[in-house]
Amino acid sequence: MSSVSTESKTSPSKHRAPAPAPSPATPAARKIPLWQRIKRDRLLLLFALPGMAVILCFHYYPLLGNVIAFQDFQPYLGITGSDWVGLENFKILFDGDPAFLNALKNTLIITGLQTVLVFPLPILLALLLNSLLSNRLRQIVQSVLYLPHFLSWVIVVAIFQQMLGGSGMINNFLRANGMATLNIIGNADLFKALITSQVIWKDTGWATILFLAALSQIDRSLYEAASVDGASRWRQTWHITLPGLRSIIILLFILKLGDSLIVGFEQIILQQQAVGAQASEVLDTYVYNNGIIGGDWGVSAAVGLVKGLVGVVLVMAANKVAHMFGEQGVYQA
Template sequence: MPEQTAVVPDRGEEIPTASCPTEREQRQSAPPHHSLWARIRRDRMLLLFALPGVALFVAFHYLPILGNAIAFKDYLPFLGIQGSEWVGFENFEPLINGDPYFLDALQNTLLITAVQTLFVFPAPIALALLLNSMVSERVKQTVQSILYLPHFLSWVVVVAIFQQVLGGTGYISNFLRQHGGQGLDIMSNPDTFVALLTSQVIWKDTGWATILFLAVLSQIDKELYEASSVDGAGRWRQMWHITLPGMRGIIIMLLILKLGDSLSVGFEQIILQQKAVGLEVGEVLDTYIYNNGVRGGEWGVSAAVGLVKGLVGVVLVFSANKIAHIFGEAGVYQK
């Protein structure tokens, strides 16, 4: 860097001074950026640990996308995808012309999605707020452990438990008969099927879903509660003005992801109970794909339904994320 001089007014002497570095000199003195391969070598252990998860994700999520070509072919398993005849959009005709079985499945899917969004989605938020209000940490951890347990049960076990309690020969029906009443069979009642599915999801997954919300609650500054308490705010006002705004980001993100998965309402849970209530109320898009594709042999139509379902989910995610950006929220991903 060249040296500059300055004149001292009283003495008329020149003393050396250091000038501010130019932009070019700043760029030359800045530490060099690591190349891609240098960063890979630096983070090789982290990348090695992530490799199995990435491989599984690619194998079971990205590679199967190539199978969507079945939606445009008269697919026959013994001919394979390349050997099957190309039929264009012929497999989409039942969707466009309004196949009654498809419309029933779509209507049931939308109904279950609406009910579960209304009742299942807020349940872990309310539970997290309740657990966060507990004073005793030991009681809080005990309750959390108990509520987490149902998540690790398979749907086969969950449906069996509900059958033993709410079925025609379950505990409630036997109790009512022993006391002169009439038996109650909720498991095979079409009128209560949506409520049954919703209660099962709440019982199984609400405790586990509170983990994210409890983690967010732990990051809220405690001084905000102390300051609001000094100003005379009670628990309800603190929750409305401090707690819920602090959880808003994660709530919006999970709601956007829920919209992307809105047309998938639990294949295993429903297929296990579909026979008891019938296809009229028990058929959804996932079981429609299974019954027509795997069991009925209409592979092309089933693939077309699956493709449309996936595209609708993508559109909903991008649209909801755009709306979140308009209102100043981060959403699932940044702009």
């Protein structure tokens, strides 16, 4: 009897009612005020200020200059002194300006070629590099393939001219052996294929970085399980590797659509004189030749504005389609 009473005195917690569970905090209680978040993240914001200043000064502030697309802009009068013409500059474009239509046609053809030929190549190259068993060999190959990306277009164009030009290495070899020479650099019919091959040589190796990073995140045990089940390398690639790359492929494709009407101003302007404007004029060079060189600032600004709006619409539409298929896309709606 005494032991029972002693136990009840020494361990009263056995008969104590359990403490009530803490009530979950309301969203209003969990939300941190803006000024507190700014104070908490002040060092990060301070480091971000230079980048924000560059973006505001060189990307967003110049957007205000698009107002000249609605003016008969004269540089010596400025924006405030130039006459307003409304949509007149856009009417000139859509009424069938031959130079604009030629530039638009060339831009769409080059965009189609680069989308079909250039975009998939980094994926294939990443798959080939990932299949190399030797890490040292893989690093050497990657370094060699990355190198052309760091060359400027001036150097790239000069290299192609030294190789394929009328007095280039290939034609000199053909001439020395009594064979007919090849007209590649100055051939208008081959110009679109030429600039596409230059883009492939320059940027394909660099574009594999993101795909190699995505490949490294795929669980290796999936390949081991598939190998035990008798799956071939092709079936492993189709059922494991490509699904693992799907998100990054969709993301980069959406971003590619945003730049679909930008096909390389510097690359083309350096080679335009050799083939003529009929074969090489694109929207970017049209803006330069008609705006800066020709002085038709309003029409050129209208072209640039339409090009930007088309890019935004393509990105938003592609992002919506990605959401319909369960992918995150560029941003969440």
